[in-house]
Amino acid sequence: MTNPGKLLRLVLGAVLIATAARAETLRVAPSRLVEWKSVYGQVETRNRVPARARIGGTVVDLDVSEGDAVTAGQRIARVVDDKLDFQLASLDARLEAATAQLETATADLDRGEELIKRGVITAQRLEQLQTAVDVIQGEIRSLGSERLVIEQQVAEGEILSPEAGVVLTVPISRGSVVAPGEAAAVIAGGGVFLRLSVPERHAGDLVEGAEIEIGSSAGQTGTLVKLYPQIEGGRLQADVEVGGLDPRFVGRRMPVRLPVGEREALLVPEAALERHGGLDFLTIAEEGAERRRAVVPGGTVSREGEAWVEILTGLAAGESVVLK
Structure with missing residues (x-):
């Protein structure tokens, strides 16, 4: 008869052997392993261009507000300078007077040409009549050129968007008085990217083209595309391109992980x-x-x-x- 204790030891030994085999x-x-440094990136636009007034005056129309999408050349606002209207009225009056003088001078020249055929007036007098017509015609052309200049100034009262993008700020309102060159709006365009501010001790560990992990979305990555050579306040500026980055909120901060070494x-x-x-x-x-x-x-x-x-x-x- 087999000893039960011995049988149990045989079974346990077989289990241990099978376990060891498996x-x-x-x-x-x-x-x-790649060493990662956690920092924050800020959503920025490639271009941030002000739409400036080209003439001084009063804002009578304001067509956009913050957050509006605009196209290149779209009107932002309209500035009116009342002095230009007065100048146009003055030029119109001078043109009207010069036109009347031209009609009189032309009529005198026509009579002079008839009279010289009959020997009533001299050739010198006819030349004087012709000169008077030429002078008045020149004055009319000059007044017409002045009027075109003022008309162009009136047209430049329209403040246009310098490029397509989103309106970030509008520092003016209807009724505001603006000077030439003053910004009526700031347009953000050219796409968005992440601007990083990295401690200078990691400057030597970063390379352009490296893959960057974006912490706000699982599995989202970007590419380090630019390292700025100037370090300010102990911080290095760098730009990261991220596909599908939300452009609605410029300046929004996002967590980012940078590869700064290996171990x-x-x-x-x-x-x-x-x-x-x-x-x-x-x-x-x-x-x-x-x-x-x-x-x-x-x-x-x-x-x-x-x-x-x-x-x-x-x-x-x-x-x-x-x-x-």
């Missing part, structure tokens, strides 16, 4: 860790035996869709970890 091990080797780390699959009594353990295979060892885990990284954990202490390179 257990897989991972030889730990240092892996390269070596020991990584194990997250499933290999066991937790008991507030401590984390790994099963180490050494000299044909398995031993549990307390370790201190760090952060978690994703590798090929699986979660891996960095082991800070308790594990050395070259050791074999039993995978569960």
